[in-house]
Amino acid sequence: MKRLFIFLTAFALLLSHSAFAQETPKPLALAEIEQFNQLLLDRAITDGLEPFAWEEGYLVRGEGYELLLSSGDLSGDSVVLSAALYGLGLEQEQPLEGPRGIRPDMKEEDLLALFPNDNPYLSGNEDSAVLYIAGELPAAVYAGFVLRRGRTLTLTEYDVYFQTQEGVSRAGIQVTIDQGLVGAVRSFFPSRGLSQEEAREALDRLRALQEETGYIAYGDGAGTRLTREDLVLAGLDFVDLTSAQAKAALGEPGNEETVSNSGGGSLMTLQWPGAEAVFRLEGETERAMRLTVREGILEGPRGLRIGDSLAQVISRFEHGEDLPDEGGALYGDAAGQETPFGVMVAGPEGDTLYYAVKTDKGNAALILEFIQGALVSMTLTYL
Numbered sequence: 001m002k003r004l005f006i007f008l009t010a011f012a013l014l015l016s017h018s019a020f021a022q023e024t025p026k027p028l029a030l031a032e033i034e035q036f037n038q039l040l041l042d043r044a045i046t047d048g049l050e051p052f053a054w055e056e057g058y059l060v061r062g063e064g065y066e067l068l069l070s071s072g073d074l075s076g077d078s079v080v081l082s083a084a085l086y087g088l089g090l091e092q093e094q095p096l097e098g099p100r101g102i103r104p105d106m107k108e109e110d111l112l113a114l115f116p117n118d119n120p121y122l123s124g125n126e127d128s129a130v131l132y133i134a135g136e137l138p139a140a141v142y143a144g145f146v147l148r149r150g151r152t153l154t155l156t157e158y159d160v161y162f163q164t165q166e167g168v169s170r171a172g173i174q175v176t177i178d179q180g181l182v183g184a185v186r187s188f189f190p191s192r193g194l195s196q197e198e199a200r201e202a203l204d205r206l207r208a209l210q211e212e213t214g215y216i217a218y219g220d221g222a223g224t225r226l227t228r229e230d231l232v233l234a235g236l237d238f239v240d241l242t243s244a245q246a247k248a249a250l251g252e253p254g255n256e257e258t259v260s261n262s263g264g265g266s267l268m269t270l271q272w273p274g275a276e277a278v279f280r281l282e283g284e285t286e287r288a289m290r291l292t293v294r295e296g297i298l299e300g301p302r303g304l305r306i307g308d309s310l311a312q313v314i315s316r317f318e319h320g321e322d323l324p325d326e327g328g329a330l331y332g333d334a335a336g337q338e339t340p341f342g343v344m345v346a347g348p349e350g351d352t353l354y355y356a357v358k359t360d361k362g363n364a365a366l367i368l369e370f371i372q373g374a375l376v377s378m379t380l381t382y383l
Helices: 004-023 030-046 110-111 196-210 243-250 310-315
Strands: 052-054 057-062 065-069 080-086 129-135 141-149 152-164 165-180 181-188 255-260 265-274 275-282 287-295 330-335 339-348 350-359 363-369 372-382
Touching: 030 057, 030 080, 030 165, 030 181, 110 152, 110 181, 129 181, 129 310, 141 196, 141 255, 141 265, 152 196, 165 196, 196 339, 243 265, 243 275, 243 287, 310 330, 310 363
Parallel strands: none
Antiparallel strands: 052 057, 057 065, 065 080, 080 181, 129 141, 141 152, 152 165, 165 181, 255 265, 265 275, 275 287, 287 372, 330 339, 339 350, 350 363, 363 372
């Protein structure tokens, strides 16, 4: 019995250690890149493919994958400069995978969970953010970063800097992302080394980006109800917005029109390509009544952009476990119009999400319109 107890205790410790190891993934290693290259090289040999001359080497193309070789010889000793895996061939009995099981159509959050991330809010600038940097030259240095358009990720890259006879080489894995899903996995291996100075400059740029906090992609609001602080569209705070601020941010409007209304004041409409703002004018006072974006790369609340999928958008706000296929409440008392609330309305031409919140100037709403599951319009307005 005592031996059994010791065994079970040791087994439990092993399991807890394994779980801990899974929670703290290691940086991408050079061996993982080499293994990925070898995997696709072996598949190309098995498939009997023929290399053909390409820009800086010899290209081999198979079903859902390709390799760039340094020579026209396809064998187990071929030098692989780059290997890429695409979305084709996923239905095969043994589909190809990238390092750590990266596969096309994998969710971006599942991809990020495979590697270290010292920056869970993805703070940086609007175009990029560093995930991790580990090590110091002349020893190996490991780094990960993302490229993005605001909150929308477009690429993640995991690099290894290592010493060679020629200087410092940089190898890595690039993963493209489209609408929150992995599109392709590509390795790159150095055809030439960097000087020590070039390598330090590249790492210094990453370390400088690591210190930037001008843009935070994932704040504490993800998956929560719409708040007053979310009412920002195209970088403009809707509740306190003036026409002068709108013009300063978006430039002179292509069209400006002011008409009187029955209440004794007037309505001013400003229009830009893909955007529109409406203000109520009463004497010397002015109040934004509606702000709409229909195209372009202007960012909405919580990093929303035109073209985002319905699933992506819903995930950024509170919702129940079962999403309403035919519309329905997402949170709060939508039927009674008691703020805050969220509701989805399904129609024959598309779906619409309504999120409402109370402000010191009245109840405001974020209205998001979708056609064929893609976001086509973002509007902030008062109810």
